[in-house]
Amino acid sequence: MKHIFGGPWTLIKLELLRRYLQFFNTALQNQPSAENPFHRVYIDAFAGTGKCDVKVSDGATRTITGSALHALECTPAFDALHLVELKAAHARELRALADSHPERNVHIYKDDCNGALKNILSSTNWKSTRGVLFLDPYGMSVDWTTVEQIAATKALDVWYLFPLSAVYRQAAINFSDVVPSKAASLDKVLGTTDWRNVFYIERSTTDLLTQKEAVIKQRESSPAEIASYMHGRLCTLFKGWVSAPIILYAPNGAPMFSLFFAVSNPAPRAIALSKKAADHLFEMLKQQKIGRHQPDNELDTQQRLF
Structure with a gap:
């Protein structure tokens, strides 16, 4: 079954993830001690099938390795992998993928991400x-x-591809167009109702026909400001460290996602280790050392990340 998913940003996030997984397992394989090391786990809340066909340019697609397969093939290996996928067909493919790696301890969950x-x-x-x-x-x-719940573990490093475009589409320019169902979705993903006062400001306007004055609420927050707002929200939970948002764009220049890296472990040593690795990867991204194999139009997309 073909799994057509994402765009140029998909290549970027997967390469960052792949490199971080290798770093993570290498760094922690003998901690806290060689005799009693940490049990290392990978959790993928939207695991897909292990492979996906990504649209790269002019409607063309390219088959690439997905996050679940990157984690399965990571060396050193994880002690356990938890792969969540709601779609039945994709979950079956994940099961087959896990069966092809009998040396790995893999758990498949056909379930909603929140419940799983x-x-x-x-x-x-x-x-x-x-x-x-x-x-x-x-x-x-x-x-x-x-x-x-993730932050409360104080043990997970999180790569979160925040759905920036979905949020600013739901948060319509005129607050009167944000119907209750959209407002409820925003409340749920942002964890607060404060966005109503942060994203929107009241303006006085005059009806050209009746000359009557009215007060309307309009969204002033740009996608970048919404990403910054989410960064602040995440910082209230993750007591280790949260990276500044990296905005990933579609080829047409539209902001699609905001990528965050968050450390839930508040221990200074854990923060320093994870931050050093993440900063190194972000610097590689700036210098075009991640994704050089991509077509020119995808590299142009990366140049707009910073």
């Missing part, structure tokens, strides 16, 4: 476990309460 993550997080001993969680949602499907 709640079960995984609550059943894991985080005192002896460290892990990486990849949040790459379909639209606005990750509840803020789920993000709270």
Whole structure:
């Protein structure tokens, strides 16, 4: 079954993830001690099939390795992998992929990400476990309460591809166009109702026909400002460190996602280690050392990231 997904930004996020997974397992394979190392886990909340066909230019597609397969093939290996996928056909392909790697301890969950993550997080001993969680949602499907549970582990490093375009589409320019269902979705993904006063300001206007004055609320926040707002929200939860938002663009220049890296472990040593690796990867991205194999139009997209 073909899994057509994403665009140029997909190549960027997957390369960052692949490199970080290798760093993470290498760095933690003998911690806290060679005799009693941490149990290392990978959690993928939207695991797909292990492969995906990405649109790269003019409608052309290219088959690439997905996040789940990158994690399965990571060396050193994870002690356990938890792969969540709601679509039945994709979950079956994940099962076949796991069966082709019998040496790996893989758990497949055909479930909504919020429910599955709640079960995984609550059943894991985080005192002896460290892990990486990849949040790459379909639209606005990750509840803020789920993000709270992730941060509360104090043991997970999180790559979160925040659905920036979905948020600013739901948050219409005129607040009167934000119907209750859209407002509820924004409340759920942002974890607050404060966005109503942060994104929107009141303006006085005069009706040209009746000359009557009225007060309207209009969104003033740009996509970059919405990404910055989400950064602040994440900083209230993750007591380790949260990277500044990296905005990923479509080939036409439209901002699509905001990529965050968040460290839930508040220990200074853990923060320093994870931050050093993430900063190194972001610097590589700036210098075009990640994704050089991509077509020119995709490299142009990367140049607009910073």
